[in-house]
Amino acid sequence: xxxxxxxxxxEQTGESREQLLDNSPGSQLQRAREAAGLSREExxxxxxxxxxxxxxxxxxxxxxxxxxxxVRGYIRNLCKELNIDEGPVLQAFSGYCSAEEESRxxxxxxxxxxxxxxxxxxxxxxxxxxLLLVGVVFWWLYGRDVAQQPAALASGGLYPEAPRxxxxxxxxxGGDAVVAxxxxxxxxxxxxxxxxxxxxxxxxxxxxxxxxxxxxxxxEPQAVVTPATxxxxxxxxxxxxxxxxxxxxxxxxxxxxxxxxEVKDASGRVLLAKLQPAGTEVELSGEAPYQxxxxxxxxxxxxxxxxxxxxxxxxxxxxxxxxxxx
Amino acid sequence: xxxxLRGMFSSDLSIDLGTANTLIYVRDRGIVLDEPSxxxxxxxxxxxxVEAVGVEAKRxxxxxxxxxxxxxxxxxxxxxxxxxxxxMLQHFIKKxxxxxxxxxxxxxxxxxxxxxxxxxxxxxxxxxxxAGAREVWLIEEPMAAAIGAGLKVEEAxxxxxxxxxxxTTEIAIISLNGVVYSDSVRIGGDRFDEAIVNYVRRNYxxxxxxxxAERIKEEIGCAYAGSEVREIDxxxxxxxxxxxxxxxxxxxxILEALQEPLTGIVQAVKSALEQSPxxxxxxxxxxxxxxxxxxxxxxxxxxxxxxxSGLPVIVADDPLTCxxxxxxxxxxxxxxxxxxxxxx
Numbered sequence: 001x002x003x004x005x006x007x008x009x010x011e012q013t014g015e016s017r018e019q020l021l022d023n024s025p026g027s028q029l030q031r032a033r034e035a036a037g038l039s040r041e042e043x044x045x046x047x048x049x050x051x052x053x054x055x056x057x058x059x060x061x062x063x064x065x066x067x068x069x070x071v072r073g074y075i076r077n078l079c080k081e082l083n084i085d086e087g088p089v090l091q092a093f094s095g096y097c098s099a100e101e102e103s104r105x106x107x108x109x110x111x112x113x114x115x116x117x118x119x120x121x122x123x124x125x126x127x128x129x130x131l132l133l134v135g136v137v138f139w140w141l142y143g144r145d146v147a148q149q150p151a152a153l154a155s156g157g158l159y160p161e162a163p164r165x166x167x168x169x170x171x172x173x174g175g176d177a178v179v180a181x182x183x184x185x186x187x188x189x190x191x192x193x194x195x196x197x198x199x200x201x202x203x204x205x206x207x208x209x210x211x212x213x214x215x216x217x218x219x220e221p222q223a224v225v226t227p228a229t230x231x232x233x234x235x236x237x238x239x240x241x242x243x244x245x246x247x248x249x250x251x252x253x254x255x256x257x258x259x260x261x262e263v264k265d266a267s268g269r270v271l272l273a274k275l276q277p278a279g280t281e282v283e284l285s286g287e288a289p290y291q292x293x294x295x296x297x298x299x300x301x302x303x304x305x306x307x308x309x310x311x312x313x314x315x316x317x318x319x320x321x322x323x324x325x326x
Numbered sequence: 327x328x329x330x331l332r333g334m335f336s337s338d339l340s341i342d343l344g345t346a347n348t349l350i351y352v353r354d355r356g357i358v359l360d361e362p363s364x365x366x367x368x369x370x371x372x373x374x375x376v377e378a379v380g381v382e383a384k385r386x387x388x389x390x391x392x393x394x395x396x397x398x399x400x401x402x403x404x405x406x407x408x409x410x411x412x413x414m415l416q417h418f419i420k421k422x423x424x425x426x427x428x429x430x431x432x433x434x435x436x437x438x439x440x441x442x443x444x445x446x447x448x449x450x451x452x453x454x455x456x457a458g459a460r461e462v463w464l465i466e467e468p469m470a471a472a473i474g475a476g477l478k479v480e481e482a483x484x485x486x487x488x489x490x491x492x493x494t495t496e497i498a499i500i501s502l503n504g505v506v507y508s509d510s511v512r513i514g515g516d517r518f519d520e521a522i523v524n525y526v527r528r529n530y531x532x533x534x535x536x537x538x539a540e541r542i543k544e545e546i547g548c549a550y551a552g553s554e555v556r557e558i559d560x561x562x563x564x565x566x567x568x569x570x571x572x573x574x575x576x577x578x579x580i581l582e583a584l585q586e587p588l589t590g591i592v593q594a595v596k597s598a599l600e601q602s603p604x605x606x607x608x609x610x611x612x613x614x615x616x617x618x619x620x621x622x623x624x625x626x627x628x629x630x631x632x633x634x635s636g637l638p639v640i641v642a643d644d645p646l647t648c649x650x651x652x653x654x655x656x657x658x659x660x661x662x663x664x665x666x667x668x669x670x
Contacts, residue, residue: 048638050612066613069476073614073640077628 025075025093026060032082033058047077054078062096141318250305251290251324253282257299264291276300288325295319337423339459340435340653341415342470343450345400346492346515346620348380348414349650350422353657357647358422363492365414366396379417388535402512403439403467403494404446408453415457423458434459435653439494440466441510465656467491467649468498469505471618473659474652475642479503484606485613488595488631489649490621492516495591497598499606507602511594515620517587518543525583530573532562543624546577549588550626550633553577577625588627592634599635614638618648 033043044054056064057074065071075093079086253261255276262273265286272284278299284290294300297313297320304324313320340351343363350359361380364387368377377394378386386396399410423432434454438447447464454462471489472479479485480503489496492515498508519539526534534542538560546556556577564571595615599607614637617628622645632639642648 048614048632048636050638067476067478069616069642070613070638070640072643073616074638077638077640 023092024060025089025096026058028084028089028092029075029078029082030058032079032084036082038082043078043081046081047074049074060096062093251284251286252303253284254301254303255280255282255299256301257296259297259299260293260295261300262293266290290324292322292324293319294322338433338435338654338657339419339423340437340470340650340657341418341454342437342467342647342650342653343400343411343415344492344649345398345403345494347646348418349647350418351647351650351654352422353654356654357650359418360647361418363400363414364396364398365410366390366394367410369393369395376413376417379414384537387537401493403491403510403514404442405449405453408449411449412453412456415453419458431458431460433461433463433657435463435465435657437467437470437649437653438464439510440468440496440498440505440508441494463660465653466496466498466505466508468496468508469500470649470652470656471496471642472498472500472616472652473655474648474650475616475618475645477616484602484609486598486602486610486615488591488615488617488619488622490514490591490617490619490624490627491649492620495594495619495621497594499598499602499610501606501609506606507598509594509598511590513587513590513594515540515543517590518547518584518621518624521583521587522547522580525579526560526562526575527565529579530562531565532571532573533565534560534562538562542575542580546575547580547584548577548625549581549584550629551578551581553626553629584624588630591621592631595631595635599637611637614640616640616642618642618645620646 033040040054040058044050053065053074056062057071057078062068062071065074071093072090075089076086079089251263253263253276255261255278258278259276260274261276261282263271263284263286265271266289267287269286271286271290272282275295276282290304292302292311294302294311296318297311298318300311302309302311302322302324309322309324311320311322337355338353340353342349342351346363348359348361348363349357351357362384364383365379366377366383366386368375370393377383383396386394388396390396397407397410399405399407399414405411419432419434436450436454438450442450451462451464468487468489469479472485472487475487477485477487477500479500482502484499484501484506486499487497489498493512495511495513496508497510499506519536522539522542523534523536526532526539542558542560546558548556554577558575559572560575561570561572563569599610602610615631615635617631617639621627622641628639628641631637644651
């Protein structure tokens with residue numbers, strides 16, 4: 001019984017192998033040639049095929065033949081000569097050669113008519129677009145201010161090495177002391193004793209200088225800073241008054257919120273360039289017109305000769321550039 | 327580095343700028359354009375305006391009113407009308423390569439006849455740059471045809487390619503990525519059409535147009551006697567009577583009509599074989615020659631060349647697109663290694 005089964009299986013394997021061989025390009029060509037009653041030599045001569053190429057083709061020994069393109073050509077020529085359809089033979093051959101597949105891949109690209117399918121290529125471009133947008137927004141919000149700072153530094157506007165005699169005023173209780181041409185801060189203890197409760201403009205300069213000898217005389221008092229809030233609080237303090245009161249073209253800046261501020265006068269000199277804390281007030285003098293750059297325009301108020309100047313930001317921006325006193 | 331970055335956003339194109347048809351192969355997308363090299367121009371107030379390009383323009387050939395001229399800007403494989411060629415290329419490149427600020431202009435490889443002069447090559451290069459190419463390379467047509475046909479051009483063995491195009495027939499023997507021998511004869515599909523028109527005029531006293539001649543060639547044209555005889559009904563204008571007349575042509579008559587151009591091609595092939603170095607001639611005799619180009623589709627042309635040369639002749643897969651595909655493959659090869667088969 002077992003022997004019978006194994007015999008049947010062997011027969012089936014043999015049959016499938018025969019079937020496979022029958023469908024091979026070589027056997028298909030051989031059958032067609034024999035059906036046409038032609039010998040190998042005769043057919044080779046007709047197709048100018050030298051050597052034993054036809055024999056190798058019929059035995060499916062393609063490794064001893066030239067490249068796949070030539071083998072395909074020979075098969076086509078043989079099919080044409082033997083009047084058989086080349087399609088099945090070429091299809092059978094495609095399974096024999098890897099190079100053949102490569103050639104098919106090239107042909108697979110051939111698609112006439114379908115001109116542009118740009119979606120994929122467009123997507124590649126779109127990938128960069130959000131990055132670019134983020135970059136532009138970032139620059140708009142921060143880059144512009146950052147770009148201003150080096151410029152201010154270069155022109156000596158921000159905390160320059162000012163000579164002591166150029167100091168204009170000192171801020172009480174450790175507050176900011178801002179001078180047009182220089183900034184200096186004394187310690188809070190000294191300030192408390194020396195500063196007046198009155199605004200610097202109203203104080204008597206002679207008495208102030210006389211009382212506080214530690215504070216150096218101010219050679220060019222062009223701007224005076226007086227904190228509005230601290231003036232009321234420090235009732236016992238005496239004011240240190242600059243040698244000259246601010247001239248008539250004074251510019252007063254009041255900061256409700258923290259804001260970067262930069263002020264240049266007509267000669268291009270930087271009068272002020274710093275981050276001004278909330279609740280401070282700055283008074284500057286110089287040659288009009290002034291060029292202002294406010295980092296947080298909403299939190300700053302600009303008064304020129306007692307007149308309120310519109311310094312609200314334009315649109316959705318936070319910053320504002322304006323020229324005052326033209 | 328920057329070039330590579332730009333390359334990511336643009337496509338490389340391989341253009342087979344042929345006398346009859348222009349094919350464009352785009353890397354990773356295959357052949358995306360196959361249109362006749364014809365431009366229709368409208369004359370308006372002394373100005374020339376491009377009316378149609380490609381298939382639309384070809385339909386107008388021979389059927390245009392006085393103010394429209396349908397012209398073929400390439401003749402014998404080279405540029406005959408520089409400005410019109412530039413316009414045509416511009417149109418085709420725009421069709422396959424979408425221009426936008428994000429996508430730079432494409433790099434273009436153009437196939438040129440191997441016997442074209444420096445002036446002709448320069449004209450093609452400048453025309454491609456004028457049409458919007460960022461960078462232009464030129465490759466000789468038979469080399470592109472060989473690569474496109476799948477021949478191993480880098481091997482140290484001779485391969486012979488006969489590329490029969492619309493305007494010229496290019497014959498080359500290639501080995502080790504270089505052209506050992508090349509020749510170009512100004513015989514191609516156009517000459518076949520011309521020969522058919524002349525034959526009909528001579529034997530039937532009737533005039534037919536180029537489009538009709540082309541249709542006759544495609545349907546019943548053959549290059550070797552002995553195959554099945556086919557017939558076609560044709561209408562042309564009778565010269566004596568001045569009225570349209572219908573008549574029937576058969577394939578034997580067309581074979582007779584094509585004798586002159588076919589002889590020219592056979593002579594050129596024989597001459598190439600005579601002048602090839604003996605080692606390479608031996609390789610060619612062993613393996614055979616490969617036919618590419620639209621002319622290879624002429625019935626039994628391979629049989630004619632086989633009989634005349636005594637060598638096996640095989641027709642490449644999809645011979646019409648071999649040159650454009652070969653150009654595309656050359657672009658890929660260029661990225662891997664600087665090939666000297668391409669001139670920049």
